[in-house]
Amino acid sequence: MTEWTGQTLSKVLIEKRIGRGGMAEVYLGHHGTLKRAMVVKILYAHLSEDPRHIARFHTEAQAVAALRHPNIVQVFDFDIVNGQPYIVMELLDGISLEMYMHSLRARSQTMPRESVVRLIKKLADALDYAHSEGVIHRDIKPANVMLCNGSAPIEMGNPLPLDVEPVLTDFGLARISFSSELTEPGTIMGTPAYMSPEQVEGQAVSVRSDFYSLGVLAYEMLAGELPFKSAEDTPASIMYQQVHTPPPSLPSGGAALKKVMKRALAKQPDKRYALAGDFAVDLENAVTAESKTTPIRMSPKIPRRTLYIALGLILAVFASILGLTRDWFSGSDSEPDPKPATLTSIQLTENPQPGPDNPPPAQPTPVPPPEEDARAKLDLNNPDYTDFFDGPNGWNQYDVEGNGAYRVDDGELNGVDYVPEEKFTWWSILNRQSGNVYAEVSATNGDCIEKDSVGIAIRIDEETGSSGYGFEVSCDGNWRVRLHRETKSPRELNEWSPSEAILTGAGATNLLGIMGYRDLFYLFINDQPVGIVADSQYSRSFGYFALYIRASQTYNLGATFDDFSYWHIRFVP
Known part of the structure; x- marks a missing residue:
């Protein structure tokens, strides 16, 4: 048996095994160039001895690697080493739908x-x-469905x-639909509780x-239980029901919703929906119609953290209505709170020293400008x-x-940065x-010099307003x-790059653009791609937008912003 831990496959250093599937072992690794964690899936040795299994695994890799969709796991590479195929794919931040549904059932x-x-x-x-x-x-x-964390865990x-x-x-059982010769007649693939009647047969x-x-x-999500189950809970009994037992009606729900589910679970394929999107639309319409006629029921308790966020936003709006924010040219003698609740401040040092709270800058990027514009599909x-x-x-x-x-x-x-x-x-x-987003703004320098800069930020923490990814451009062209x-010096994802x-120079106007997709950031200046930065410690996936001025050497540094979009x-760049 090959010991994979410590080996490098496709620039990914394998660190540890994290699971096993029906055809492969799953390992956690770290990509040496992109500086990001990844998953490596390696076919079992005894399966790879069969050329048909190698062809099957290779077909899966080719099929999935070609897919680019935000709701499909992304495959970065695949190859064969020592006769064993492997696939390198993204590591998703979240939990499986299976785990989440189990937690709901535990609470009835x-x-x-x-x-x-x-x-x-x-x-x-x-x-x-x-x-x-x-x-x-x-x-x-x-x-096989991961729920990825958004604005909150x-x-x-x-x-x-x-x-x-x-x-x-x-997509361990995926096939190119016209390559059916790789699957022998009579072969059963899938999980019994979720298999279609034709799969069972x-x-x-x-x-x-x-x-x-x-x-x-x-x-299962609507009812809290599977449509087909048995006292014995054996695969054979469940598979028999998939073929011969009419689909049960939902325990609760109106006639429209039950009709939608009956069609989705039809025994004959031609009686089902022709497109998954049609099923989703009918499901949404049925649920929406019922919500307009069904009395409101008590919802589960909202986490206290969510209530604090909502209360904070309400108070902020109320404060702005009352005019509690100082006027731009106010001559009031009253001293403002050094850190008002309506403001956002972030501690920084111009040249932070490496240490536990400020690791050395990540070095994977900036890379040479990408050959293709990541915004091509926008x-x-x-x-x-x-x-x-x-x-x-x-x-x-x-x-x-x-x-x-x-x-x-x-x-x-x-804007003005005074000091x-x-x-x-x-x-x-x-x-x-927003989460995965492309944002841009036109920024005009004031009387700046050298590293005085203007910037655009995304994914600002919605609770504190203090954490987020900032893309800034200096007066001297970096x-x-x-x-x-919030409480630490900013962590640099790349050093100043020309x-x-x-x-x-002073008075120059630049169009700044930043695209954030998961842990990757595509940077644009005046509609030209200038680089890609990967955050190996990816943490912020959702939040507010912000614009800012950062004075490096100039007092009362001003700048203006216009045309923000x-x-x-909704795609994988």
């Missing part, structure tokens, strides 16, 4: 129907995309955050087999949100003497949130990305 709870609809819509979109690429999953079940037994992303994993499968499994998954003429600063529109305005000030005026966001080498970075937050933190795309990323 079921998932709120609105949450079921959100998850099914995303999974359906992923399946329709995979099917359009000729790939059938064949083993859809809760264990998933808490077992509690409602899911609204921005949780379900990611379909383990060893017949040829189609995309509608996946739709059946998705229907079983939806039924319609840059139609952003999801645009702000021409014709009013405050949710931007944080304030003036704190000796620190910083921001105000929307004359169609621009005007260079300051202990805090002060920025203006927009009260809008750029960098840092993770700002770019000919930057217009330099962002686009949600």
